[in-house]
Amino acid sequence: MHEWKEIVLEVIQAVIPVIVVVFLLQVFVVSMPTSVFLQFLIGAAMVMAGLVLFLQGVQIGLLPMGEAIGAELPNRGSIFFLVFAAFMLGFVVTVAEPDVRILASQVEFASEGEISKTILITMVALGVAFFVGLAMLRIVLGVPIAYILAAGYAIVLILSFFTPENFVPIAFDAGGVTTGPMTVPFILSLGLGTVSVLGGKSSLSDGFGLVGLASIGPIIAVLLLGVMYG
CATH class of the missing domain: 1.10.287 (Helix Hairpins)
Known part of the structure; x- marks a missing residue:
């Protein structure tokens, strides 16, 4: 109560x-x-x-389940399985994210159907999924998060020169909406659960940062979509 x-x-x-x-x-x-x-x-x-x-x-x-899954995945003994499971979880959680669906609906309406809602949701979910998997791999291998952030935003900067101008603001909004009420609790708990069973890992330095990394994925994915449309 x-x-x-x-x-x-x-x-x-x-x-x-x-x-x-x-x-x-x-x-x-x-x-x-x-x-x-x-x-x-x-x-x-x-x-x-x-x-x-x-x-x-x-x-x-969501929080207990995310932590339980995160704690169990490393016990399977396969880095590939850990990354793949994180990829799939990142994808399905993003597809269920209400903020992503609202953005996709607004973009489809504003573009008069030129940019499909389904395609946009799929690309955003794939972007999040890829970087959630990458973030889990970073935790296991101990790669500093600054390196991945720098590389990710360098790719964003490069792609922004090659994608149509109208896709750039959509891409950054896509990165923002993935930090919504469905995605954030699950991804955070997943990372903290994974760190809790890995020796030599810090809950603060290794368990957090997944949401920041995950938000880069949709930006890159939508920019790539713009390149394809262009």
């Missing part, structure tokens, strides 16, 4: 300021129709209820 109260309080603290700002804009600036404002209030209430249930689900489901 105590956990529920903490989550409810956390959601209220996060959402109420948004409601207050919109209310002030409604009263003093915008003056939207009453029906539209009421729809906003109903939607905000539904968002708060959904966030409470979602965060509770993360606490009792």
Whole structure:
């Protein structure tokens, strides 16, 4: 019961300021129709209820499962299996990420169907999956994260010169939306679970950084998609 109260309080603290700002804009600036404002209030209430249930689900489901999987994979004794499993998990979690689907829908709408929602989601998921697998390999081999980050963003910089201009902002937004409420808890817990069973590893220096690496993948993937479209 105590956990529920903490989550409810956390959601209220996060959402109420948004409601207050919109209310002030409604009263003093915008003056939207009453029906539209009421729809906003109903939607905000539904968002708060959904966030409470979602965060509770993360606490009792996603985080423990991610840590358990991360702790079990290295025991299989195969680096290839570890990386492949991380790749598959990164892919399916990204496909389920609501933020990714919202971005893909908006891009498809703005491009009038030229950039398919399905193709964009697939490319973003493949980008995340590749770098999640690479991040797990980094943990096992002990490669400094700075080297991979430098190489990744160097590739991003190079690709940005060869892809159409309209794909560049989409690519960076794709990197941002993958750090959403579905992907982040699972990837973080996966990394921490893996580090917990590997000797000589630090939870702080080795367990974190997976989300930062994973966010590079979608940028590169969408830029490559732009090169193909171009």
